[in-house]
Amino acid sequence: MHRTYMKDELVVFWDSEKCYHARRCVGSSAKIFDPKRRPWIDLSQADMPEIWECVSKCPSGALTCAYTHGIDVRFEEDACRSAAYDGEKQVGVCLYREGPDGWSIVSTRVDPAYGGQGIAKRLVFSVTEAAERRKQAVVPVCSYAVKLLRPADQ
Numbered sequence: 001m002h003r004t005y006m007k008d009e010l011v012v013f014w015d016s017e018k019c020y021h022a023r024r025c026v027g028s029s030a031k032i033f034d035p036k037r038r039p040w041i042d043l044s045q046a047d048m049p050e051i052w053e054c055v056s057k058c059p060s061g062a063l064t065c066a067y068t069h070g071i072d073v074r075f076e077e078d079a080c081r082s083a084a085y086d087g088e089k090q091v092g093v094c095l096y097r098e099g100p101d102g103w104s105i106v107s108t109r110v111d112p113a114y115g116g117q118g119i120a121k122r123l124v125f126s127v128t129e130a131a132e133r134r135k136q137a138v139v140p141v142c143s144y145a146v147k148l149l150r151p152a153d154q
């Protein structure tokens, strides 16, 4: 399962396949992370520095975070993609194809001028979240998605 959570300029990513339940997140802030709650992550409970510090303690890479830098990421189902925008300018895109095996992520691209801001990750997570909510399997094909979505021990 892949989920993104947002608070102001902060995006928190959670990849359940990398989570091995060390529960350091819960130990660092039970008000943000509560496994009994749905959704179990509630960013409204803390300010951005506290959230960042808690996320950085995750030993598995299941929890990560990035700043938005004012970039908006939208899931655009009619075009089989998620896309990132700086204002009205498109600065990144993640394309998928629907097939009998699920949604194949075939391309993830970000304008090099916007590199290093976590945009590609936001794009892929946008597609994977949408697929999971529609009970579709995700098949990573492009090299970025393969690398991002592989389990932690590979």
Ligand code: SF4
Residues within 6 Å of the ligand: 018, 019, 020, 021, 022, 023, 024, 025, 026, 057, 058, 059, 060, 061, 062, 063
């Ligand atoms: S600290 Fe990371 S690995 Fe441990 S339970 Fe939290 S998300 Fe999972």
